[in-house]
Amino acid sequence: MNSIHDMGGMHGFGAIPIDENEPVFHDEWEGKTVAMRIAMNAWRKWNIDMARHTVERFSPGEYLGMSYYERWITSLADMLVEADLVSLAEIANGRAGPGEKQTPPLTADAVPVMIKNGRPSARELDISARFQVGAAVRTNTDNPTGHTRLPRYARGRTGEIVICHGAHVFPDASAHGGGDAPQHLYAVRFSARELWGNSAEPKNSVILDLWESYLNNA
Amino acid sequence: MNKPDHDHHHHGSATHSLLPSDPALRVKAIETILLEKGLVDPDALDALIDTFQNKVGPRNGAQAVAKAWTDPEFKAWLLDDASAALSSLGFTGMQGEHMVAVENTEAVHNMVVCTLCSCYPWPVLGLPPQWYKSEAYRSRVVIEPRAVLEEFGVSLPEGTEIRVWDSTAEIRYLVIPMQLEGTEGLNEAELAERVSRDSMVGAAL
Numbered sequence: 001m002n003s004i005h006d007m008g009g010m011h012g013f014g015a016i017p018i019d020e021n022e023p024v025f026h027d028e029w030e031g032k033t034v035a036m037r038i039a040m041n042a043w044r045k046w047n048i049d050m051a052r053h054t055v056e057r058f059s060p061g062e063y064l065g066m067s068y069y070e071r072w073i074t075s076l077a078d079m080l081v082e083a084d085l086v087s088l089a090e091i092a093n094g095r096a097g098p099g100e101k102q103t104p105p106l107t108a109d110a111v112p113v114m115i116k117n118g119r120p121s122a123r124e125l126d127i128s129a130r131f132q133v134g135a136a137v138r139t140n141t142d143n144p145t146g147h148t149r150l151p152r153y154a155r156g157r158t159g160e161i162v163i164c165h166g167a168h169v170f171p172d173a174s175a176h177g178g179g180d181a182p183q184h185l186y187a188v189r190f191s192a193r194e195l196w197g198n199s200a201e202p203k204n205s206v207i208l209d210l211w212e213s214y215l216n217n218a
Numbered sequence: 219m220n221k222p223d224h225d226h227h228h229h230g231s232a233t234h235s236l237l238p239s240d241p242a243l244r245v246k247a248i249e250t251i252l253l254e255k256g257l258v259d260p261d262a263l264d265a266l267i268d269t270f271q272n273k274v275g276p277r278n279g280a281q282a283v284a285k286a287w288t289d290p291e292f293k294a295w296l297l298d299d300a301s302a303a304l305s306s307l308g309f310t311g312m313q314g315e316h317m318v319a320v321e322n323t324e325a326v327h328n329m330v331v332c333t334l335c336s337c338y339p340w341p342v343l344g345l346p347p348q349w350y351k352s353e354a355y356r357s358r359v360v361i362e363p364r365a366v367l368e369e370f371g372v373s374l375p376e377g378t379e380i381r382v383w384d385s386t387a388e389i390r391y392l393v394i395p396m397q398l399e400g401t402e403g404l405n406e407a408e409l410a411e412r413v414s415r416d417s418m419v420g421a422a423l
Contacts, residue, residue, distance in 0.1 A: 092236045
């Protein structure tokens, strides 16, 4: 979807906020937020694509008005309600309603293994890759209203395949309950001038990881 | 509750309007509900916080870079199959399942961004700093990388090519910076001390 999260190439955001002595967490609630997000992943009620799409659906004003971890905790609340793990009444009261206490799937001793294993997105796929390194490709010009990982600034542009990453879960499907629907994934290099016009430096480039169905023969 | 009306068109906004607006209170409310319902284990939350506070971080990436600088075979492996090479050092897992390493040279300077969210290689660098997640960095580095580098105090020679890697999938990128001048003869551990977090994202040398 064409929302505020897709900000590559936008103007007006000012200077980079560089803080050389930044702590990992600025406040205790930030650490709690990260921990709850990861712990709740163990219920497997949603995937990373759904989680990203939940933030993308914030209104632009709301998105920009929140700090990074405010987005995380707020989108966690959305997902808890959408997955029927927590009710709106419970959110309103800030307390659990009546009901049997459940058993969390993630215990402290299982945390290192969970972190170590991660959740690989690579998948086996019988279909061979349509493009090889060096191929010229042109990206779609579509404007999907759902989740997509083809940013606006790279739509309808011609680039060159520089890495074939193998097949990976396709976020546009996975974010909407469409399963893994794996596709071949490629690193595609676009010259800065192709993306930004003639004021860009001629030698520079931007490389994006793009799924096969985003790409066409150039 | 302090939420403008236009939010109500959006999915999830019913939830947002019910939450406390102060972030610390918002987190406390969610935490209370999750603990009372038995949806999270409080010890698991502590273990997760400890992991990101103390166990993963840019010292891991620095160790890998220093090894690449001193061990040509490891460097070749890192450039050929970063996931396997990093895994051999114990750096693998969540948000670093699929790694690619890119090397800075006199001719080419690499930078990493996630314009759509905040993708970052956790096993080697830890959680991303504020600047990496900022609207300013995400919007600007793809369109004016040299100006962004100047803000970090980095002036590259005019002829240096800049490649910006936008992490739009689950592939995570690690920049191998050029070995700093004057560090010849240092051992691997000493070199690791000199590798900065920002240099492994391409925002420093």
